[in-house]
Amino acid sequence: MSVTFKALENILEHYPPSSEHLISALQDVQAKFNYLPPEAMTAVCDHLGVPLSRGWAVATFYKAFSLEPKGEHDVAVCLGTACHVRGAANVYEKFRRDLGIAGPEGTTRDLKFSLRQVRCLGCCSMAPVAQVDEEIHGNLSQRKAGHLLRMYRKR
Amino acid sequence: MQITSIDDLQKAKGVGLAQLYPDKPKILVGMATCGLAAGAQKVYDFLSKKAQDAHWGGVVEKTGCIGFCYKEPLVDAILPGQPRVTYEQVTPEIAGALWEELAAGKIPEKQVMARIDVDDMILNGGPRKFYKGKLKGFLAKTPRYEDLDFFKLQRHIAMRNCGFIDPDNLLHYIARGGYFALYNALTAMTPDEVIAAVTTAGLRGRGGGGFPTGVKWASCRKAKGWPKYVLCNADEGDPGAYMDRSLIEGDPHSILEGMLIGAYAIGSSEGYIYVRAEYPLAVKTLQRAIFAAREAGLLGQNILGTGFSFDIKLNLGGGAFVCGESTALMASIEGKPGEPRAKYVHTVDKGLWDRPSNLNNVETWANVPVIIAKGADWYRDTGTEGSKGTKIFSLVGQVKNVGLVEVPMGVSIKDLVMEVGGGVPENREFKAIQIGGPSGGCIPKEHWGLPIDFDSLWDAGAIMGSGGMIVMDNSTCMVDVAKFFLDFLIDESCGKCIPCRLGLKRMREILEEFSAGKGSLEDLEELQSLSEAVKDGSLCALGGSAPNPVLTTLRYFRDEYEAHILQGKCPAAVCKDLITYSINPELCNGCTACVNECPQGAITGTKKEPHTLNASLCIKCGACFEVCKFGAVAVA
The missing domain is CATH 3.40.30.10 (Glutaredoxin)
Structure with a gap:
């Protein structure tokens, strides 16, 4: 989605120009564009009256923000303790292998999937779990992880 | 209405x-x-x-x-x-x-x-x-609920409404006695009497520290400055703990009522709830609850006609574990990176925007209306000498009955795991329980008679924390667990002070050596002393408690560390550099399941013939082990 003045204005009109709204406003931008485009960052900081450096400080500090465009499907694999003791590390490696992602986290070249680690989704009873977009999938094995990716590829 | x-x-x-x-x-x-x-x-x-x-x-x-x-x-x-x-x-x-x-x-x-x-x-x-x-x-x-092993030892006080009401229906909450405690506090008690009740009840902070709630309130009431803020910490970041999420999703008004009572006691008219954005349903439930309470006049001006005013804003966390720390949380609400500061000036004196601020955890707030409604003596009846009331634990990991359990303080680890949890599945053996998240520790079977309360866990090297209890059996490697928590903490360290930022990394390097079968016994000593240094030298509780998983595993499972270092063996068969996979030809019936699953093509064989595994191609992903239904894949 391209960054339009209109889209940013729709977000910023909810916030009075005060520094306390920086995180909330950036969260809205992230939700709208799936990442923080530089031009949006400038607009948010200008509007709230905070230095741009502070905007980037916040954006790089919190996990919720991404500086690069994300894939169509967000695959968040839980590596919390309960999932870890039930073999989440191997499941995560399976996702990484199947998606061909070189680093610990990343986005596929075709921008179809983004893979990331999360620490506890609070569904420990179904460990190991992964969340794809809004849906939670539990009791995963490497085999199920493979099925899951195939399913979302078709969508 | x-x-x-x-x-x-x-x-x-x-x-x-x-x-x-x-x-x-x-x-x-x-x-x-x-x-x-x-x-x-x-x-x-x-x-x-x-x-x-x-x-x-x-x-x-x-x-x-x-x-x-x-x-x-x-x-x-x-x-x-x-x-x-x-x-x-x-x-x-x-x-x-x-x-x-x-x-x-x-x-x-x-x-x-x-x-x-x-x-x-x-x-x-x-x-x-x-x-x-x-x-x-x-x-x-x-069977009745109370006859089930899972519920036998339980007592639902904080979770009193969970599973009984529609969380979005304010009237349901009121039907079960909700907001009557608030009315009582506002009309029949002075703020000091409210604080005295909470103090006498012996309520201690359920978020981890176990600080006496009444004492905190009293200091905040005494603090000079205006406005004062009442905050709720719903940034539940401990992996393996999800009771706060469940309380919010099941009974949000109990938290609002608790905060209202707290605000009256402290003399505050503004509150914030800082909630994890990773909990979308909890966020929505809170939004709806705050809206409903406002519509009904239970938040806002002149509540219940008493002249008392209070309102709550919702703040979404940005996904940083350290924001569960009080000063980091407040920095985050102010729209800054969530870096903690030294607390020589307490947050009850100078917290959010340098004003007196009182922060309590979700579960603590949910307990408050009960104390006011039933009285401090009623509440004191449950629990141990130093820890009153109940605590919600999330009993997860290698245990049969996985779930949230609210039990009186003082129940033993053994009863919790074996009775409530139904023991370890598939007849494997209980090895340790990890309590208190990344700041907590692993407690071994020898100590499972320990009553669970704030003080005895502290003595054992763990902390109550927010109440995550992860059961581990003999398929869990303790060196790997220590490494896992360090990974987590390195990731989540805000980077402000050196002991935490660099110390944890060095500790991780040493553990990395161990899990590769390298290192020496001197390295064990270095790990120990480094842990102590990080513990003493860090600015906030995240760094100060970060070495706990290492220290407790060193204390209780030294033999496992030594097996890695001296024999190059991982007894639980987890550390990849120290294990090999093989196929037992006697058990293999040639179903080809593993052949199809192996990403490396390392397993060959035809149908109905025993397969063979080429160890030089194997990346030890464990896919074959997982799919084999005949136990023919061995790992050692």
Whole structure:
């Protein structure tokens, strides 16, 4: 989605120009564009009256923000303790292998999937779990992880 | 419905009770995140549609999680004059079968888990029995909740409404005695009396530290400065702990009422709830609850006609574990990176925007209305000498009954794991329990007689933390667990002070060596002394407690470290550099499942012939081990 003045204005009109709204406003931008485009960052900081450096400080500090465009499907694999003791590390490696992602986290070249680690989704009873977009999938094995990716590829 | 006086509150209670227990059949579907993840939405949609299409005289409603996450999706049926019956693991197909019978006015037997004879309603002046006379047929044989091992030792105080009310329905909350404690506090007690009650009750912070809540409130009340802020910490970041999420999703008003009472005691008119954005349902539930309370006049100006005013704003966390620390949380609300600061000036004096601020955790707030309603003495009856009341634990990991359990303080680890949790699955052996998240420690089987309260856990090297309890069995490697927590903490360290930023990294390097079978016994000593240095030298509690997982595993599982270093062996067969996979030709019947699953093509063989594994190609992903149904893949 391209960054339009209109889209940013729709977000910023909810916030009075005060520094306390920086995180909330950036969260809205992230939700709208799936990442923080530089031009949006400038607009948010200008509007709230905070230095741009502070905007980037916040954006790089919190996990919720991404500086690069994300894939169509967000695959968040839980590596919390309960999932870890039930073999989440191997499941995560399976996702990484199947998606061909070189680093610990990343986005596929075709921008179809983004893979990331999360620490506890609070569904420990179904460990190991992964969340794809809004849906939670539990009791995963490497085999199920493979099925899951195939399913979302078709969508 | 506007609620501005005690008469209104009484009226609301009457309406609420009629909704809660109508004179018609009712179906409840557990729709907290754990239920939804197991497929509760489909079940709910299915049952609602059926009820609508059939013009059924009853109601289909959603409710929170009663704690038995392992049996989700849970569906409850209440027919007038009959006990409440709970059905476990209900799929849409099973819901279809249940519906047929319920629609015909019968209580189904299929998938029945337990029954509830009496609703305690602890805040409503007494229990409500569901039926009169004697039960007949299968119902008489169905266990009551309190007969199930899982519930036997439990006592639901903070979770009093979870699984009983529709969390989005304010009237349901009021029907079970909600907001009456607030009215009492506002009209019959001075702020000092409220603080005295909380202090006498012995309530200690449920978020981890265990600081006496009443003492905190008193200091904040005394602090100079205006405005004062009342904050709720719902940034539940401990991996393996999700009781706060469940409380919010099941009973949000209990938290709002707790905060209102706290605000009155402290003298505050503004509050914030800082909640994890990773909990979308909890966020929505809180938004709806705050909106409903505002609409009713229970938040805002002149609450219940007493002249007291208070309102709450919701703040979404950005996904940083350190923001659970009080000063980092406040920095985050101010819109800054969540870096903690040294606390030579306490947050009760100078917290959010340098004003006096009182921060308590979700579960702590949920306990407050009970203390006011039932009195400090009633509350003190439960628990141990130094730790009063109950605590919610999330019992997860290698245990049969996974779920949220609220037990009196002082229950032993053994009872929790073996009785409530039903022990370790597949006849494996209990090895340790990890308590208190990344700041906590691993407690071994030798110490499982330990009563769980703030002080005895501290003595054992762990902390209560927020109450995550991860059961580990002999398939868990303790060196790997220590490494896992360090990974987590390195990731989450804010980077402000050196001991935490660099010390943890160096500790991680040493552990990395161990899990590769390298390193020496001197390295063990270095690890130990480095741990002590990080513990003493860090600025905030994250760094100060970060070495706990290492220190406790060193203390209780030194032999396992030594096996890695001296023998190059990982006894639990987890550390990849020290294990090999092989196929036992005698057990392999040649099903080719592993051949198809192996990403490396390392396994070869034809159908019905024993397969062979080429170790030089193997990346030790464990895929073959996972798919083999005959136990032919060995790992050592």
